[in-house]
Amino acid sequence: MHRLRLRRGSGLRIATLALLAGIAAGCGGAQEGGAGGAGRVAVMLPPGERPFWMPLARDFERAHPGVTVDLIEGPQSTDLRENLYTASLLARDPSFDLVYMDVTWTSKFAAAGWLRPLEGAFPPQERDRWLPAAREAGMFRGRLYRVPVRTDVGLLYYRRDWLEGAGYAPPSTFDELVRVARALEDPPRRWGFVWQGKQYEGLVCDYLEVLTGFGGTWVDPATLEVGLDRPQAAAALEFLVRCRSVDPISPPGVATYQEEESRRLFQDGRAVFLRNWPYVWRLAQREDSPIRGKIGAMSMVHAPGGRSAGTLGGWGLGVSAYSRRPDLAVAFIRHVTTLESQRVLCGETGYAPALIEAYRDSALLAANPFLDRIGRLHANAVARPGIARYALASDILQRHLSAALAGGEPAARALREAARETRLMLGRAGAAEAR
Amino acid sequence: MADLTGHDLVKVFPDGTRALDGVSFTARPSRVLTLLGPSGCGKSTLLRVIAGLERATSGTLRFGEAPFDELPPGRREVGFVFQNYALYPHLTIADNLGLALEVRRVPRGERERRVRETAEMLGIAPLLGRRPAQLSGGQQQRVALGRALVRRPRFYLLDEPLSNLDALLREGMRAELKSLFGRVESAVIYVTHDQAEAMSLSHEVAVMRAGRILQCAPPLALYARPADLFVATFVGSPRMTVWRGRRDGSMLHTEGAALATPAGLGGGDQLDVGIRPEDVEVSDRPLPGGWQATLEVSEPLGARTLLTLRIGGATARAMAEPREWPARPWVRWPADRLHWFDASGRRLDPGGPGGSGNR
Amino acid sequence: MTAPRGGAPRRTGGPRDRAGTATAGRGVPAARVLWGLALALVLAWSVGPAAWQALTALKPDAQITHVPTVYLPHPVTWKHVETLWSRKPFGTYLANSAWVATWATLLCVSFAALAAAGLARMPGRGREPLLLGLLFLSLFPPILLLFPLYEGVRWLGWINHPLALILPYAALNLPLAVWVLESAFRQLPLELDEAARLDGLSALARIRRIHLPLAMPAVATAAILVFIFCWNEFMLALTFMTTDARKTVTAGIASVSGASLYEIPWGQLSAAIVLATLPLVLLVLVFERRIVSGLTRGAIKG
């Protein structure tokens, strides 16, 4: 028996050695995938955007001989791309020189030290050319980490034809919105108001607009003050609850809607009002759209004396702290944020540009007349709080909003709890946040 | 071919079981050494130690002069036949036979020739393409034998190879085995608990008990002069009748009868005396120097009838003519057919202690 | 097993017995109807979602999201499949998955066989704790390993190298494969091992020529399970394979995109999922044959 085990052991050792040898042999061929060459800039994009970036990359390569731009196609899901960037940056991996970021990532990535400050490369007079809200969303603790490439802002679409036909002006307050919606709706064939009520980031965006309309606040990134247990916050949530269940102008299913579900109802001619993003406009104006030429867009309504707000979204570029060619990375950012590049990127896609002057550019306006309107509504943009733990704060808020919307929990109580949890979370991270 | 010898082999299992307790033996070329003993006495363990499947705790094994304790089983050149055959179920019979040759890099042509020769010798040539599951028990037995034979090993080890066959097949195979063993040039060590098998096949029989070899002798010697009370009762069927008695002068007083002890018999006050049933003479009429017994059971076996008799306070068994016997027959036995044993079970011989067998 | 007396106590499950007598007696249609009903339910439960995916893949966009639900596509459209193949190197994804999963499975089953053979014939009391330890190891969520693995893979320069997936996949599945193989090996008669040792087979040769062929059903089972895991694994594939030339099918599906950031391309996704699953289904069907044939010729006891 002894001998048997010994011999078996030696067989195993041989097999292990063989495998290690095989791996070592494999190593040689493995290097080509690694980051490296002097002239390479890499960035991971959503797969749908890559084709539109290709011409920009080719232009850049032409202007910088010997340099290649590697446009890596990431997964479609924003969360997955964030995870991938996070994993890579955690590992100090230089394989992404640029980080293509949603507005909400900036504070987290900057706080972690994964991004290079850029105010040196982009002096104030250059920054002044960007939309103010988008510019602010790229700052963290007074430094610039993200250059806006394209922007998004929350809008309230309405059926101009129906409102005009019934003799209504576009509403400006929440009560007016409800009144017009009730007058024009005919459920379940036609609903008054559709929006995004599912427990996810979109719900926070919708709520933030209503909250601002009531004069409330969520978290002040400078003082870390939490405003969720103030009466304005409760009033805002009560409005959303009212839409769904008290004065039902929204379908019960709204508590499960994301952007596309709500857009489809509106586009099928089954809703009077729709809260959504600018992309809806182009789809609504397509040849085969039943609502083509019949809609208007404005910012979310507000309480009497309050102000209209549209949640700021959008994407921008930061430079990885681990990039081996930050100079090239900065050059590429500068290249994609010129007016000509904005024309290329936004003309075909209908994306809203980040450059103020682009909204007055005749070529772009010709391709997308709606830009003019978006440009003006951008004045109402409101940013989500730029705190390092934004994702946690959003998660807390989503849960309690959803509990009130779908679970029937009283709005004030849900928000008190949300405020308590948010303070707890911020308090624990307080030292880091308030620095 | 050389002698296979084991010297003072001891095997203690990790759980403390002492399966071999100092076994020595010599197996000679072209001769069959049978290990005979009750179940659990260590026969298989000894075989496995020889084959290298178990490592002896102490002791040495030699082939000729060369010790081979350190050789792995595959290099000991043994032909081993397992009690349950252990054929490879997923290989054809040809591959079952040929695997060992293939491992030894015997060229294909020679391999096939040897497999075929062996198969023909065993009468299983038509089965070479089949798998074990498609064979009868007897055929599987032959394949198991063939797997040992085809390698032309230095010695054969067979562990109760016939015990899984039914009685009829077993007798036929026993005869075949005997003729087969007559032709091989290697030593054969054959394990069985069946003494008839042992007697019929062996040149020498080693009777084992509790990890020891009690006696190793040719079958007839073993039968005629068992060295030990255990051997005496284990070898021979039906069993030897044994009576215990107290010695008083030249007489031994047993419960059955008082017997005269031969002159010069050693031993102490207490002795055992045995008589084989076939040595007992039975008669309807009084026999001079005999005893009248009471017939308790009569078992006709065909050629003979086995009688269980009561003599005085003891029982004895006798092989008698196959017929009806009266209730009180007379019995008698020749004094020289009595086997004497001392209190520790050792054989006593008139004219001196011990004197027979190897041990 | 066939002997009624010997078999009876082993069959502890009541329902099996009843089913047995019902079919034997031929006189209890109620039991049969129930049996059939249960079968239909199970079938609907397990095949339903897959069928739905397949139907969605063949529907025009308008019918996918249409309310009320459209069940059967009319007309059937291959548009999604075509878009998928034209926009994405889907064939490359499939080939990468096959390559990675095959090597990982081979590696995993080979090493598992070594470990299982050792464990199955291990003397003394060490076996149980070792097996339990393995089970315990396999309970670790692989996601915990993502970051350490990422560091290692990057350090080795294996980003976008198949080994970055093959080795972790093989390692992650070792406990499972060892469990499956060990219990199969342990049931092989010890004498077969010994006969092979006497025939001169080395430890490795015994595993290859005796253990593995005799435990073929278990080997096939282990291989299928490992292969399916590798085929379906997502996080590591997504993280380590960033170029289209190297992406496996799961990572590839993640980058299937709609016209806008908010649009989910249901048709294309369904087409991709069906296309990614088909090879797996074929593989299991083929292997299943092998399992069955392995079972019928097993017949270890003569």
Ligand SMILES: Nc1ncnc2c1ncn2[C@@H]1O[C@H](COP(=O)(O)OP(=O)(O)O)[C@@H](O)[C@H]1O
């Ligand atoms: N692997 C083992 N571990 C512990 N005890 C064993 C082992 N193998 C055999 N034994 C014990 O050793 C003794 C001899 O067994 P064995 O050689 O198989 O007897 P037999 O004469 O019937 O072939 C028995 O008491 C048996 O229980």
Ligand SMILES: [Mg+2]
């Ligand atoms: Mg035995």
